[in-house]
Amino acid sequence: MKINRIFFALCLAAGVLLSACDIVEEPVDPNRPPITTGKKVLVEDFTGHQCGNCPRAHETAKDLEAAFGEAVVVVAIHLGNFAEVDSAKGYYNDFNTPFGEAIDAALTINDFALPVGTVNRRPLNGEVRQRHANWSTIVADILGEAAALEINPTVAYDQSTRQVSVETEIQYYETGTDQHHVVVLITEDSISSKQSDYSLVPDYIDPYYQMHVLRKAVTPGLYGDALKDGPIFVGERLNKTFTTSLDAAWVADQCHVIIYVIDRASGEILQVEEKRVVPQ
């Protein structure tokens, strides 16, 4: 019979298969092209409901979102005198947070007078705190750069316990250091509140829908958690898990999770990602 031929054919197949092993000595190709997509930018809008010029900065943030889509992530951090509660004047909501106080102390925001903001905390002409007129310039500069890393979060929300779980994988496209930290924030949109607005007579809007309001920082302090105790390699994937719960007064459908990586050495935010708490 042709059994010998079959055997020969199978041996040949084995020979072909045995060569089918790619042993990779160097997982990252040193000649790879840079990753030019996926860079995102965080706009921190320092604001307050009693700040009459602040709606102009809100409008700039909204314009940036319209222009750059999901590449721009906004957080409105209410802080300082303008964020104080004044029930007699109708400013009932307390949007202050320990995170807001910490950043106020670190960057002396209140001394600069609101509205002011940062874009990835990158300085322009040596100044991190920037008026909203300059935000778009920095945003455009940063979005033209290669992304140093990518953040891939998965958010799960348990309606009965109001617990939010964030599992995130952070992959590095460039090398990193032990100074790279991850920060996780919770924000809420469309909170009905009174807002001072000097462009109007009378000088307020009520109701005003506050957007991107920082509700809490999930991670500790201003700089969150260190990503790794040691150098971070190109291509390395770091997995982090965070859990927190939403206050009863917050509307889960309007809440977002913001995750960003900041380099403590330079003070600059390297990458940011935003996810809804409840997917839509």
Added chain:
Amino acid sequence: MLFSSAAYAQNVDLGEVHGNFQVDAQYYREDSIIGAPDFPEDVGSNSFLNLIYTRGGFEAGLRYEAYLPTMQGFTRESGSGLPYRYARYKRDRLDVTAGTFYEQFGSGMILRSYEEWGLGWDNSIDGVRVKGEPVRGLQVTGLLGRMRNAQSNKVENLSEGLIRGINADWYINDSFDSLATAKTRISIGAGFVSRFQADNDPLLVIPQNVGAFSGRFNLSRGGFLFSAEYAQKINDPSTVNNFIYKDGNGILVQTSYAKKGLGVSLQFKRIDNMDFRGDRAASGNDLALNFLPPQTRQHTYRLATLFPWATQPLGEWSTQLEVLYKIKKGTALGGKYGTNITFNFSRINALNKVPTVNPFEGYTADFVGKMDSVLFQDINVEISRKFNKKFKATLNLLHFNYDESLFRQLTGFNTSEDVTADVQILDMSYKLKRKHTLRLELQHCATQQEFGDWAMALVEYTFAPHFFLAVFDEYNYGNAEEDQRLHYFSGTAGVNFSNYRIQLGYGRQRAGVLCVGGICRFVPASNGVTFSMTGTF
């Protein structure tokens, strides 16, 4: 069903058609107390029909599967399709299959493709397979194909990875006439599997061809058996191993000895980074290319199944010892019919992994496992005795230790500390009269951890082989949360007739994990009616 009937004057052989089918359905009721969710369609059903046509050396078959919609706890998408169809020709020492097939190389550490309906598991391969026996005793298999996706019910949606494999097993005694009747029987084997998947990663250099090989040796003489297999896999960065480039390997050693009234078996396994799939991005129960044999006792009693173990492909060190002893009949201890005692010990330890500075190398691990911490341990004794012609009983005593995080992950139960549990099971059966048997099961599980103590009682009446009726209640009376101290009542009845079996059940089912062969699937809590029908023809 025979087509070659006498009705055909020329007695033409048209071949035969055989098959089998199964319909499983469940009517779901929302039950917020046990966490059984609302099921919008009310009824879920998983069904299949196998048809196999044979004529001489030719065989062709197909399987129709319908998920209308898919029952809870299964990942298969709803809908229907023909995910399995093949043609096969066997003649002389050649066996060729085109289409869908199942295959296993050795113990499965580099390739095992199989189907397990209850788990919703089917990693069949669609492609071409050739088996041959070029010389007597030497069996060679070569195959090429893509693997069925766990979610898919159609043949079109296959793995991105292309699977190539070749395997040879040489049964030495069969090759030489002089050894054919030798008491010592030896076989050796080797296999190689390679997966091709294109590298689309923008950053990493991903190996497109990932190869794995295994070598094995089996020896038996009388009641003595020894088998060993070693498998190695080259760099296979994947979602499951978090994209490390470390080689994987596995060692499996099994030895046993049996003589009348005594059986001893000892098993050892070390697995290190051996998760191997038809797609490097796959996870969960999807597209597993290999199978790492479990070395723990597979329990079937309800409360013992609270503690299932699933093989940890990323690393485990396991040992198992089992001793079966029969105390002779007619002795004081053995009684009139003799008493069977089975002692089983299994223990799983983690590997002692030390992360490397370069994350792509993953970690280093000593050969010996991390013996000072136990992931899972099961020590159990089963004593079974027939007291007289009508009455027999089996007593099981089990002691479990379970690592906290794996217990949560593998069972779905809450615990904030390592689990220690003792389970006692008494199974008594009394023959009322010929073919009529009454059976009583009493089970108890005692544990200090949050999910708490359980008790269970089952009564079953059987009229063999036509009918059975069983009712049981599981009661989580020791749950740390008082509102979770629940009863799970259930009743099942079944009839067998001809080649068919119909089973109907009603009751509450606790959330849990169903494991077969170290592979597990989560079974959500449910409350409602279950129906199952199986048949062969």
